[in-house]
Amino acid sequence: MxxxxxxxxxxxSAVNLAARSNPYAKNDVVRVHLDAYLAFARRVINxxxxxxxxxxxxxxxxxxxxxxxxxxxxxxxxxxxxxxxAELIEVFG
Numbered sequence: 001m002x003x004x005x006x007x008x009x010x011x012x013s014a015v016n017l018a019a020r021s022n023p024y025a026k027n028d029v030v031r032v033h034l035d036a037y038l039a040f041a042r043r044v045i046n047x048x049x050x051x052x053x054x055x056x057x058x059x060x061x062x063x064x065x066x067x068x069x070x071x072x073x074x075x076x077x078x079x080x081x082x083x084x085x086a087e088l089i090e091v092f093g
Contacts, residue, residue, distance in 0.1 A: 038093055041085035051078045 024030045040057065043049055051074045055063075058077070065071040072080070 034092060037088060041088045041093070044081050044085040045089065049082075051075070054078055054081055 043057070044054070054077065058081070062077060066074060066077055
């Protein structure tokens with residue numbers, strides 16, 4: 001399982017931003033971003049969520065990787081986002 005980008009070294013525990021007991025969880029700025037990521041992740045893992053849906057949601061850098069640089073296919077992109085979303089929900093949801 002990937003750790004969220006929290007500067008965690010191997011063998012250490014990640015900060016659990018979802019735990020209401022964590023001081024970060026009480027920070028409105030942290031919560032709004034975590035809640036937004038989780039809402040996005042929940043949309044993505046829906047079986048009816050397709051590449052066309054992702055096309056409306058994805059950042060410009062992902063579009064460039066697909067359409068300008070041929071670095072990843074649309075199917076690979078959707079699978080990557082679905083995997084990331086499932087992991088995000090497992091860790092922080």
